[in-house]
Amino acid sequence: MQIRLANTRGFCAGVDRAIEIVRKVLEQNGSPVYVKHEVVHNKTVVNELKGLGAVFVEEIEDVPTGEIVIYSAHGVSKVVQKDSEEKHLEVYDATCPLVSKVHAEVIKYSKLGYECILIGHQNHPEVEGTMGQFDASFGGSIYLVENVDDVNNLEVNNSSKLAYVTQTTLSIDDTQTIMDSLKRRFPDIHGPKTNDICYATQNRQDSVKQLALECDIVLVIGSINSSNSNRLKEIAERSGVESYLIDSSEDLDHKWLEGKTEVGITSGASAPEHLVKELVSLLQDKYNCSLFGEEERADEGIFFRLPKGLRNG
Numbered sequence: 001m002q003i004r005l006a007n008t009r010g011f012c013a014g015v016d017r018a019i020e021i022v023r024k025v026l027e028q029n030g031s032p033v034y035v036k037h038e039v040v041h042n043k044t045v046v047n048e049l050k051g052l053g054a055v056f057v058e059e060i061e062d063v064p065t066g067e068i069v070i071y072s073a074h075g076v077s078k079v080v081q082k083d084s085e086e087k088h089l090e091v092y093d094a095t096c097p098l099v100s101k102v103h104a105e106v107i108k109y110s111k112l113g114y115e116c117i118l119i120g121h122q123n124h125p126e127v128e129g130t131m132g133q134f135d136a137s138f139g140g141s142i143y144l145v146e147n148v149d150d151v152n153n154l155e156v157n158n159s160s161k162l163a164y165v166t167q168t169t170l171s172i173d174d175t176q177t178i179m180d181s182l183k184r185r186f187p188d189i190h191g192p193k194t195n196d197i198c199y200a201t202q203n204r205q206d207s208v209k210q211l212a213l214e215c216d217i218v219l220v221i222g223s224i225n226s227s228n229s230n231r232l233k234e235i236a237e238r239s240g241v242e243s244y245l246i247d248s249s250e251d252l253d254h255k256w257l258e259g260k261t262e263v264g265i266t267s268g269a270s271a272p273e274h275l276v277k278e279l280v281s282l283l284q285d286k287y288n289c290s291l292f293g294e295e296e297r298a299d300e301g302i303f304f305r306l307p308k309g310l311r312n313g
Contacts, residue, residue, distance in 0.1 A: 001257070001289035003280060004214055006266035008207040010273045012200030013302040014096030015040045018073035019049070021094040024310045025070060026052050034063040036080065037072040037125050039094055040270035041226040043247050060084055068092065073270075074125040075099040077132020097304050098198040099126060102165050105192055106133040106142070109163045113139040114190070115156045119178050120167030121146060124227060127167055147174075151181040163190040168198040169227040169269075171234065172205055200269045201228050203300060208232045208266050212239035215264035217256060220245045221275050222268030229268030236264075249279040254286075263289070273297065 011019075018039050025033050031053020038046050038056055046056060054070075060083040063069050068090045071080070075095040084091050095103075109116045116134060120127040122144060134142040140161070145151050156162060164182055166175055175197060182189055195202075211218055218236040222229025222245055229245060236243035241264075246252060257263065263283065267276050283289055305311065 001260065001283070001287045002262055002292050003283055003289055004211060004262060004264050004292045005276070005280070005295060006204070006207040006211045006264065007294060007298045008203040008300065009267045009297055010269070010271055010276065012198070012269040013300070013304045014073050014098060014198070014200070015270050017304045017306060018094035018096065019045060021092055021306060021310060022049050022054055022070055023052065024306065025068060025092050026054065028310075029068055031055075032067075034067055034069045035072060036060065036063075036069055036076060037074060038225075039070065039072045041223050041229075042268075042270040042272070043223045044272060044275060045270065060087065060089070063087065063089060065089075070094050072125065073099070075103060075129035077129050078135075079132055080129075092307060092310070095129075096168070096198070098168050099129070102130055102168065102196050103133045105165050105196075106130055107135070109190075110135040110138050110140055110142070112161070114161045114163050115140045115158055116142045117154070117156075117162070117164040117182065117189075118142060118144050118167070119146075119164060119170065119175055120144060121170075121227060124167065126169070126227075130165070130167070145178065145182075148178060148181045151178060151185055154185075156186075159186050160188055162186050162188065165192060166196040167227070168196055169201050169231065170197055171231045172197055172202055199300065199302060201231070204228065204232060204266065204269060205235055208235050209239060211264040211266060212236045212241040215241060215262040217241065217260045217262075218243040218264040218266065219252070219279065220266055220268065221248065221271045221279065223247055223270070226268045226270050229271065232266055232268060248275050249282045252279065252282070257287070
């Protein structure tokens with residue numbers, strides 16, 4: 001048996017930044033520090049931060065008045081921002097800058113009186129936060145579509161002033177299909193100059209497509225509520241390769257490996273690298289298998305600065 005690692009995997013710059021924000025706020029202020037929603041969708045990361053004193057809540061009403069709250073990397077709505085102000089909370093915003101870019105697009109379209117369509121998954125926190133940026137007082141509305149059927153059934157008020165944006169962690173291929181459908185149905189629709197799907201999502205999807213060509217099974221390390229991790233598993237399966245999503249090496253079912261000779265391993269953008277190393281070690285110890293290629297992750301060359309007050313120097 002041979003192990004192949006996706007060379008683009010694991011933490012992205014937005015996740016790195018969000019986790020560092022929580023750590024630094026805890027260092028400066030001590031515990032407890034409240035975090036609105038899981039700062040990133042990974043069970044291991046959340047448990048590690050809980051151990052340092054982070055308290056994760058789903059509603060702002062669960063944060064005591066005057067305390068510190070950190071917004072997760074997925075972003076929040078204007079209602080959450082207003083509620084935080086009313087409770088006199090000290091806010092640190094860990095929203096990924098690429099999500100903030102989509103928020104800015106939605107705000108721009110709403111102020112222009114446009115209708116806006118968001119391509120995304122219902123009930124995902126990023127979608128809730130993005131839709132919650134739209135200000136209907138300027139005369140427009142915002143709609144959510146998840147697939148081509150939603151596009152075909154969509155009724156808008158003003159197709160001459162219509163724009164779309166996307167969730168950042170979607171399947172690139174699926175999203176392109178939906179965008180094409182929108183452009184066919186609404187020829188005058190406006191969209192972002194560049195794809196809203198983030199560089200990390202795109203790089204990891206490209207990498208897992210290559211991995212699927214070389215392996216007869218792909219293991220994706222990531223949590224079940226991680227959108228980008230689920231997309232990696234789906235992409236491997238669509239390439240005709242057996243694929244499983246696991247939180248850590250503890251979730252590995254060794255029956256999956258029976259008869260397999262090439263095992264591919266990748267990880268979602270919110271999964272820490274030590275989980276990959278632990279899985280590799282387990283496979284090497286149990287099966288005496290070799291590691292093909294470079295173990296180190298590719299440097300994607302992206303870095304996001306911390307908010308003021310948390311930067312060194």
